[in-house]
Amino acid sequence: MKLTYFNLRARGEPARLILEQAGAEYEDHRIESPFVDVAPWVAYKPSTPYGQLPVLCDDGVEIAQSMTIARYCAAKYGLAGSNALENAQMDEVVDALSEATEKQYNAFLFEKDEAKKAELQKKFNEEVLPNLFKALEKRLGERGGEYMAANKLSWADIILYHFAAELPDKEVIKGYSKLDALFNKVANLPKIKSWVERRPASAV
Ligand SMILES: N[C@@H](CCC(=O)N[C@@H](CS)C(=O)NCC(=O)O)C(=O)O
Incomplete structure (x- = not known):
């Protein structure tokens, strides 16, 4: 599992916190914050589903939208509801x-x-x-x-x-x-x- 976000907490941190609490193995892939250097993001942006981060890649499938990612990680690792x-x-x-x-x-x-x-x-x-x-x-x-x-x-x-x-x-x-x-x-x-x-x- 690979979570791509900027080198920021913001909208990437909810999924990181859930994955950490779950003890999940994942790659915390960080792109330089555009506040620091915009070039890495300009190069990466077109490859993302909505031109935005975060993006989670699990088993070769990409999922975008921070709260969708967080909900998915919670469901996968037992931090969601049971009904x-x-x-x-x-x-x-x-x-x-x-x-x-x-x-x-x-x-x-x-x-x-x-x-x-x-x-x-x-x-x-x-x-x-x-x-x-x-x-x-x-x-x-x-x-x-x-x-x-x-x-x-x-x-x-x-x-x-x-x-x-x-x-x-x-x-x-x-x-x-x-x-x-x-x-x-x-x-x-x-x-x-x-x-x-x-x-x-x-x-x-
Ligand atoms: N609704 C989206 C919003 C994502 C979003 O606004 N991402 C920002 C970073 S927090 C982004 O990728 N900005 C760079 C850009 O739009 O070029 C989500 O919750 O994931």
Whole structure:
């Protein structure tokens, strides 16, 4: 199995975290970040299914789209649900986190107009993030209080961990006791902890 992404965490890290937690054997293939040198990516881009990364190659078959890759790795390595309902509960959490992630990237990374950027960041910090964490804290309580779905560790918990770990303000989750406990539980899983300590450094 080969996971190709930039030498960044961003949209490649969810699959890496899942593969690490699963103890899977995979190649962590990294292309130089376009922020550092765009040439390697310009050469590679046309060979990808959608002109974007990440791409996972398993048994000669390429799969694109970060959350599809993450879901596939979870299903393959026992971090998905055991029935349609459990999978839907995991997908719901992941979709809610993905929606907020897009808003975070727009506000903190992509927007070039300074006034618009400030407005988007304010909205993210004051509305998007508190509303999401409030909803997820409630969901977590409704679902047994320990894991986001199915009363077991799943890829939804790992995506939550990744989202919270990459927030501009890492303190916010501390205001949500159940989410914070789950965040720390994932952070302290030996395989996750070990990966986070030894993974290549990158800005995002
Ligand atoms: N919906 C896609 C978005 C992928 C995406 O935007 N990838 C970015 C890096 S995070 C990319 O490949 N950018 C380079 C480009 O579009 O040329 C996913 O989740 O995988």
